[in-house]
Amino acid sequence: MNTPPLPRQFALDLSHTPKASLDNYLPSNDWALISTLQTLCKAWENQSRYPNSNPLNHRWIYWWGPEGSGRTHLLGAMTNAAEHAGIESFSLNPREPISWVHLEEKMSALASSDAPSVITVDDVDALDERLVGALFRILNGVQASKNIHILMAGKAAPANLDLREDLRTRLGWGLVFQTQLLDDDEKIQALEQAAKARGLVLSPDVLPWLLKRFYRDMPNLMALIDALDAYSLETKRAVTLPLVRELLQPK
Structure with missing residues (x-):
């Protein structure tokens, strides 16, 4: 499946991802x-x-x-x-x-x-x-x-x-x-940790949908968590699948 183009909101948030640290790295067998x-x-x-x-x-x-x-x-x-x-x-x-x-x-x-x-x-x-x-x-x-x-x-x-x-x-x-690639369950665990660290509550269907339909590499997925956090605050809405689709809709 083709990866959707980056919406403007997401592209802007790529520069605001947290600094790399050992604490925000989820090891596989590392x-x-x-x-x-x-x-x-x-x-x-x-x-x-x-x-x-x-x-x-x-x-x-x-x-x-x-x-x-x-x-x-x-x-x-x-x-x-x-x-x-x-x-x-x-x-x-x-x-x-x-x-x-x-x-x-x-x-x-x-x-x-x-x-x-x-x-x-x-x-x-x-x-x-x-x-x-x-x-x-x-x-x-x-x-x-x-x-x-x-x-x-x-x-x-x-x-x-x-x-x-x-x-x-x-x-x-x-x-x-x-270093090893994360499997899908480990990716979801890492993304849940990132969301929790930001006080962000995700609808249960959000992360599986993203892994199936969106970017599968962790840098882009982590940046998307930041974009969802900002968009949720801006719109004062919970992070559900409709909100995710709205954010990813090209403008």
């Missing part, structure tokens, strides 16, 4: 990864207890999974957690090459510092030859450092990435996890 990231966040919050040297596999993590499995959400959650803890962070992806240049200029200072810092790298599988070289150099700097953390995500396990061999090998030096 508990080992989430537990590892939660432990890391606690360490960042207690920097005064931070060890002078951390094992590399406590600071070097790669996770992989299909589109829509939460890879990018988790990277954003860890960037936000670092920001909350007052830790310097750098977010890299293939679409913003200038940010790689800025980070490489700071790598020497970061590597020699006792203060923790955080680097996230999204869509590792989509790096061009120039950025592959940059990531290789960055990883060498992380390996030589005391407290740089690097968190990376891609669509496949390191050995299955179409990248040069020495980089594939390095990606597997730390901890490697796989």
Whole structure:
């Protein structure tokens, strides 16, 4: 079934979705990864207890999974957690090459510092030859450092990435996890949690209908919960199926 076009109200609400966090991420079978990231966040919050040297596999993590499995959400959650803890962070992806240049200029200072810092790298599988070289150099700097953390995500396990061999090998030096897609019941649970957090009461038939007729990826579905919340307040009406259809009706 064809996905309906975005109505204007919904498109405007996409920019107002809550910040990514571990609390608003619903794991499927990703508990080992989430537990590892939660432990890391606690360490960042207690920097005064931070060890002078951390094992590399406590600071070097790669996770992989299909589109829509939460890879990018988790990277954003860890960037936000670092920001909350007052830790310097750098977010890299293939679409913003200038940010790689800025980070490489700071790598020497970061590597020699006792203060923790955080680097996230999204869509590792989509790096061009120039950025592959940059990531290789960055990883060498992380390996030589005391407290740089690097968190990376891609669509496949390191050995299955179409990248040069020495980089594939390095990606597997730390901890490697796989992220899983949510099934429909888990998606409904996640959406119910999001609605409850906003004080939003949904008619029981709303979420099954959305999964059948609307977007099935979690970012769009979560953004729709925000749009429904705003539209319900604006119209002073409960969130029932007629209200949802009205919101999604192209103007």
